[in-house]
Every structure is written in structure tokens, then in C-alpha cells.
Amino acid sequence: MTRPKRPATWPAAMHEYATAQRAANRSPATIRLHRHYLNQLIEVTPTPWTITHRHLETAIGNERWAGEARKSARTVYRGFFRWAHGHGYIDDDPAFALPSVRVPQAVARPAPEFVVKYAVTRLDPRLTLMMQLGAFGGLRVREIAAVHSRDVLDDVLLVHGKGGKQRLVPIEEYTLHGRLQLLDGYAFPNRWTGQPITAGHVSRIMSAALPEGWTAHNLRHRLATRSYEGTGDLFAVMRLLGHTKPETTLRYIGLADARVRTAARAGLLAG
Incomplete structure (x- = not known):
């Protein structure tokens, strides 16, 4: 052939x-x-x-x-x-038998409250909005970059996530709600093209503005942890973050030391 x-x-x-x-x-x-x-x-x-x-x-x-x-x-x-x-371009697939790559599960590292307070009280309104979307909405940097006024549905934000997936994120923090209501077009447009700035640009801006050692992703971990501690509902947190598997969400949740110590004590008492 x-x-x-x-x-x-x-x-x-x-x-x-x-x-x-x-x-x-x-x-x-x-x-x-x-x-x-x-x-x-x-x-x-x-x-x-x-x-x-x-x-x-x-x-x-x-x-x-x-x-x-x-x-x-x-x-x-x-x-x-x-x-x-x-497509018939090759007879044998050289990648077919590539070994799977094992990645150790990372420990969740939610931003502590002093970092969140520092993040969301900046004088720069644009930077404050980025930080609030991460801390109170749990958005990824690529999702923050794409926020547009047409996606603000009263107190809910339509978020465009990974792989073209969309989800609805309730906006419960009143100052974030107010800032989103004032948007007209992209929240973070490129000054030359009018299109949204890149996820990499958002990540660099946020990392540079946060205390050393903390990133935008730690704000997302913080929301996951606080949401799970408040509800105990893993699947609700999974939907909030836009995950497809609960195992992924578990990697974002850093249980408070007090809860872990209570679990350890309960194990002793059970013995």
C-alpha cells in the first residue's frame, strides 16, 4: 500500500x-x-x-x-x-512502549492567612483582582488571564479551564464580586493587542508580588483546604476547582495540624 x-x-x-x-x-x-x-x-x-x-x-x-x-x-x-x-506516516510507533513516569505525590501547601491578607490588600487594583481570583475563586493562572466581563453572571463566574472545560464558580467575597461587576472586556488585556495577557505573565506578576516562597498556586491550595475544612464535601471542592478526579483534589488539601493530631490521638484511644 x-x-x-x-x-x-x-x-x-x-x-x-x-x-x-x-x-x-x-x-x-x-x-x-x-x-x-x-x-x-x-x-x-x-x-x-x-x-x-x-x-x-x-x-x-x-x-x-x-x-x-x-x-x-x-x-x-x-x-x-x-x-x-x-495517518500512516510511520509503520511503527516509537513512543508506544515508553515507560510510565512515576511522580511522587506532592504535599499540599496552602498559603497561610497572612499571605492571603498581604495578597488581596495591594494598592494596585489589577494586582488585587488577580490575587482575589486566586484566593477566593481558586482560579489557575491561565483562568485568571482569560477572565472577561461576558463571563460574569451576577454572583457566578464562568471559568474557562484546562482542555476547554468550563465551570461555574460562585463569587461569595463581596469586594471581588464588586470588582467583577465593573469589568468591561478582558480583566487583564494586553495593552497593544487588547487580547488577554498570557498565563505566564500572570504567574510572574503574582509570584513577584507575593512573599518569597509563595505562588499563585498556593492561593488555590488555600481555597481547596478552607473549602474542605468548612464542608467536608470532597466532590463539591472537586467541582469548585475544576478537577475531574477526587484524587487530584486530595493533593490540594492541606489538613490543619490540629485535625491530623486529633486523628492520631483517636488511633491511640482506639487501641
Whole structure:
């Protein structure tokens, strides 16, 4: 059987792959992430069609990468070569038998109240709104970047999450509610294009403004922890954060020392 004409270079193949991802309704952020990891292979071979399993293992074993980066790279390479194999561009999928990447479960690190108070009482209104969306809405930085006035539905915010998923986040903090009501267009537009600033830009702004050692993601952990302590409802917290699995939500919840100590004492009493 005649092989379909395949893209001759990495850029051409990546462009065609991105088109296929958009057709599958993958988000722009996902497409950028895949392009980032595929770019790591450009210096390995001149075209994707001469990549071997060993090449991919070596790339994933990059000593500069942490476990999460290796896991992401494996997912990207498997997706790309599965697409290439499905189109008949290659006979054998070099990523098929890539070993799974085990990433140790991180300990939740919710921002303490002094950090939250510091974060949401800034003189800069734009920065304050970013911090409030993280601390009181639990939004990811990419979700903060995309906030638009059309998504403000009275006391609920329509959030555009990972993978094109959407969720409704109740806005219970009255000053955040008031700021959202005043929006007209994107909350954080690029001054030149009018489009929203990037997630990376939001992350850098927030990290630079928070006390050393704390990030926007710690604000999200804080909301998860406080919400779970207040309700004991893991599935409600899961929906609030936009997770699809309760195991993911559990990684965001840092139980207070007092509750952990009570559990330990209960174990002693039971004996």
C-alpha cells in the first residue's frame, strides 16, 4: 500500500498536528504545550520519521527536567506519534512502549492567612483582582488571564479551564464580586493587542508580588483546604476547582495540624 505523503520537516509536521488538535477541540494552551515538548526533538533528527524509541527515552531522561516535565513530555510524544501512526506516516510507533513516569505525590501547601491578607490588600487594583481570583475563586493562572466581563453572571463566574472545560464558580467575597461587576472586556488585556495577557505573565506578576516562597498556586491550595475544612464535601471542592478526579483534589488539601493530631490521638484511644 502506498504511504500517504507526509510532512517533510518538523515544523510542517507540527503544524499539521496542531491542526488535528484544533479539530479535536484541544485548547490553545494544550497545543502550545505539545509544541514546546516536540521542539525538544528538532535537534535530535531532521524529521520526525527517523526518531527511535531510544531517542525518546533519552529526551524524557533529560537531567534538567523534574518528574512532572518528564510525565508531560511522555504524554506529548505518545500523542504525536499515535497521530502519525494513525495517518500512516510511520509503520511503527516509537513512543508506544515508553515507560510510565512515576511522580511522587506532592504535599499540599496552602498559603497561610497572612499571605492571603498581604495578597488581596495591594494598592494596585489589577494586582488585587488577580490575587482575589486566586484566593477566593481558586482560579489557575491561565483562568485568571482569560477572565472577561461576558463571563460574569451576577454572583457566578464562568471559568474557562484546562482542555476547554468550563465551570461555574460562585463569587461569595463581596469586594471581588464588586470588582467583577465593573469589568468591561478582558480583566487583564494586553495593552497593544487588547487580547488577554498570557498565563505566564500572570504567574510572574503574582509570584513577584507575593512573599518569597509563595505562588499563585498556593492561593488555590488555600481555597481547596478552607473549602474542605468548612464542608467536608470532597466532590463539591472537586467541582469548585475544576478537577475531574477526587484524587487530584486530595493533593490540594492541606489538613490543619490540629485535625491530623486529633486523628492520631483517636488511633491511640482506639487501641
